[in-house]
Amino acid sequence: MPDGHFSRDGQRRLLMAALGRQRVGKTTVLNTVVQYFRAQGSEIGVWNADQQNRTHSLSTFFPDASVPPEGGLRDNRRWIESSIKDQAEQGYHAVLDAGGGLTGFSTLVEGVPVVEALAALGTEMVGLFCVGPEQADLDYLDTFSRNGAFLPAATVIVMNEGLVLSGGSTRAAFAPIQQNAAFIAAVRRGAKVAMFPALECMAEVTDRGLTFEDAADGKVKPGQQPMASVFDPTRVRQWWTKKIPEFFGQFPPEWLPTARAASATPAEEG
Secondary structure, eight states: OOSSSOOTTSOOOEEEEEEOSTTSSHHHHHHHHHHHHHTTTOOEEEEEOOTTOOSSOHHHHOTTOBOOOSSOHHHHHHHHHHHHHHHHHHTOEEEEEOOSSSOHHHHHHHHSOHHHHHHHHTOEEEEEEEEOSSGGGGHHHHHHHHTTSOOOSEEEEEEEGGGSOTTOOHHHHHHHHHTSHHHHHHHHTTOEEEEEOOOTTHHHHHTTTOOHHHHHTTOOOTTOOOOSSTTHHHHHHHIIIIIHHHHHTTSOGGGSOOOOOOOOOHHHHO
């Protein structure tokens, strides 16, 4: 890409992958990314490779999400490769929920220099390493960065505040992992750190498969009970309209899947 952020057709194209072990919030973070930036007009493909997560997967929230065919790691990896090819040809942003454990994506990055290969296609890789306050949550960051398999220049360590025990101090909870050697090494190499804000009633929203905008308006799907508290819609609206913009404000703007600029009209070109 000419300056590291634009494809050969002059348009920004990002592939944002969330990595981490199960139950650290990868799906919730990507769900938030897609809802937020689609609402602003971004064209974002949703790739759901996490076949272990059936209840709260990206497919629950996005009917247009792509999923790999039934099969093993090789089939999953080939599906990812095919999706990357389609993205490069069609020119949209995309998010990938790679899943936890040994995945098609992990086998892909172990076999080829994915970041460099994507750059040659005009796509910039953004890696989101999602962690809670447990030391083991850094295993993915440690493994991928230590062996040189995957640590893009655009890397964000997403600390999920929702995993802090109720009543606990967020700062104190995350202090130990911020002192971890893998965390420090990644930051020294340019990784950014962003705190994903907790939403007290998150389960009330995700269990119903609601969009955050609908939840903020107090809407539920036909046949569903209202959220538990009359204050839950207000909680969601405060989170969605204030805390989430603050969360994305912790990212360099060029690492976010914002809408592509409209092409100039003939009159403007003249």
